[in-house]
Amino acid sequence: MQRTLILTALALAASLGTVSSSLAADTGLSISSSTAPVAQKLDAAGEGRRLFLKLNCYGCHGMYATGGMGPNIVHAERNDVHEVLMRGEDKGMRSYRDYVNDTDIANITAYLQSIGTPNEPTFKDWWKKTPPK
Numbered sequence: 317m318q319r320t321l322i323l324t325a326l327a328l329a330a331s332l333g334t335v336s337s338s339l340a341a342d343t344g345l346s347i348s349s350s351t352a353p354v355a356q357k358l359d360a361a362g363e364g365r366r367l368f369l370k371l372n373c374y375g376c377h378g379m380y381a382t383g384g385m386g387p388n389i390v391h392a393e394r395n396d397v398h399e400v401l402m403r404g405e406d407k408g409m410r411s412y413r414d415y416v417n418d419t420d421i422a423n424i425t426a427y428l429q430s431i432g433t434p435n436e437p438t439f440k441d442w443w444k445k446t447p448p449k
C-alpha cells in the first residue's frame with residue numbers, strides 16, 4: 317500500500333513535471349515574441365504617417381505633404397491615392413503596387429486627410445516602436 321502510494325506520487329510528479337516544463341516552453345515563446353521589436357499599433361492616420369515616411373513619399377511631396385518636387389497632396393482623396401499608387405504617374409512617380417495593400421492606402425489617405433487637424437501625426441521617425449505624436 318505504502319509503496320503503491322509512493323509510486324503513484326512519483327508518477328504524478330513526473331507527469332506534472334512534463335506539463336509544467338511544456339508550460340514553461342510555451343511561456344518562454346510568448347515572452348520572446350512579446351519582447352520582439354513589434355511596433356505599437358497607431359490609429360489610421362498614425363499608421364499612414366509611418367508609411368508616408370517609410371515609403372519615402374515625403375522625399376518628393378515634402379515632409380508634411382505640402383509639396384516639393386511632387387505636388388501638394390494634403391487632403392488627397394482615397395480614390396486618387398489608390399489610383400496613383402497602383403498605376404504610378406508618368407511625370408516622375410513610380411507605382412507602389414507591390415508595396416501597399418488596401419489598408420495601407422486607407423491609412424495613407426487618413427494621414428493626408430488629417431493634416432491640419434488636431435489629429436495630425438507629425439513624428440519623423442517611422443521606425444520607432446512608439447513614436448511621439
Ligand code: HEC
Nearest residue numbers: 371372373376386387389392396397400405406407408409
Ligand atoms: C520620386 C518622387 C515621388 C515619390 C517618391 C512619390 N511621389 Fe507621388 N507624385 C510625384 C509626382 C512628380 C507627382 C505628379 C505627377 C504628375 O503631375 O503627373 C505625384 C503625384 C501624386 C499624387 C496625385 C496628386 C495629384 O494632385 O494628382 C498622389 C496622391 C501622390 N503622388 C501620392 C504619393 C504617395 C502616397 C507616395 C508614397 C507612397 C508618393 N506619392 C511618392 C512624385 C513622387
